[in-house]
Amino acid sequence: MEPLFHENSYGYRKGKNSHQALERALKSAFNNGWAIDIDIKGFFDNIDHELLLKAVGHYCSDPWILMYVRRWLKAEVLQEDGKLVSRLTGTPQGGVISPLLSNIYLHVVFDKWMEKNHPEKPFERYADDIVVHCKTEKQAKFVRQMIDRRMTACKLQLHPEKTKIINLRGITENKYPRSLDFLGFTIRMQMVDTKVGRKLMPTIVISRKSKSSILEKLRSMKIHKMRTSIEEVSQKLSPIIRGWMNYYCKFWTGHTHNLWRQINLRLNKWVRWEKGLSSRSARRWIKEKYKANPRLFPNWELVHP
Numbered sequence: 001m002e003p004l005f006h007e008n009s010y011g012y013r014k015g016k017n018s019h020q021a022l023e024r025a026l027k028s029a030f031n032n033g034w035a036i037d038i039d040i041k042g043f044f045d046n047i048d049h050e051l052l053l054k055a056v057g058h059y060c061s062d063p064w065i066l067m068y069v070r071r072w073l074k075a076e077v078l079q080e081d082g083k084l085v086s087r088l089t090g091t092p093q094g095g096v097i098s099p100l101l102s103n104i105y106l107h108v109v110f111d112k113w114m115e116k117n118h119p120e121k122p123f124e125r126y127a128d129d130i131v132v133h134c135k136t137e138k139q140a141k142f143v144r145q146m147i148d149r150r151m152t153a154c155k156l157q158l159h160p161e162k163t164k165i166i167n168l169r170g171i172t173e174n175k176y177p178r179s180l181d182f183l184g185f186t187i188r189m190q191m192v193d194t195k196v197g198r199k200l201m202p203t204i205v206i207s208r209k210s211k212s213s214i215l216e217k218l219r220s221m222k223i224h225k226m227r228t229s230i231e232e233v234s235q236k237l238s239p240i241i242r243g244w245m246n247y248y249c250k251f252w253t254g255h256t257h258n259l260w261r262q263i264n265l266r267l268n269k270w271v272r273w274e275k276g277l278s279s280r281s282a283r284r285w286i287k288e289k290y291k292a293n294p295r296l297f298p299n300w301e302l303v304h305p
Helices: 018-031 049-059 063-074 098-117 137-153 208-221 230-248 254-275 279-292
Strands: 034-039 123-126 129-134 164-167 179-182 185-194 197-206
Touching (some): 018 123, 018 129, 018 179, 018 185, 018 197, 049 063, 129 137, 137 164, 208 254, 254 279
Antiparallel strands (some): 034 164, 123 129, 179 185
């Protein structure tokens, strides 16, 4: 299947990733002032088994493969209370083959349909996260309506509230969201310094939801209550911080600096609790640690204490 999938499908594919999907979305936003943020309601739970098997059968005629796919889809679910529940729709949650089956389904339902019916409309799809770009408000309304019909015909449903038309920089009297959330980032218009001066351009920044998730993770870790050395605190935090940096600092770093300051504040609080120091003395203590080892915490590369 891999050579047959659409070039704008990025989820669960070898050599494809979310950063590539975001780069493509940003590029499309430069040439299109409108976008449709598509959310399929309960996608993995509502895939129609017969339509999915028909899609798999279109690309694979081996009867034993179709037999095992059917068995996989129809296998009963064992609940915590010991009861077996039959599945009539959907793919197994966490199943190793579910990402591939869902990609096959949306390849037929959406990707090839868009290629045939709306070839001039760029889109990005990461699993069931889909963004379609349009030139005008009229186009966006029309394409959204057509996608809604297509999904309904394929026994899927667009989420009525989460599926939105986004106005990045179009002119209209109607009110629309002015930013697009996609894969943990927000694409929005922002003043940017260029070689020819400041310009209003589409920019990628970390989304509010992602910020809230990171801050909630930091709160749950209760860093200030860790009764151990600063080096062991670093061992616990560094892999997590490095993961956040690798993902959210891919395009640029300025939009993440407040998060790294929040980590530094929590480290200061740890010093006050662990060493019994005042706020000023704690800041001085942590700065000495920074001077001795600037790489002790990954975020110190961007925002030092």
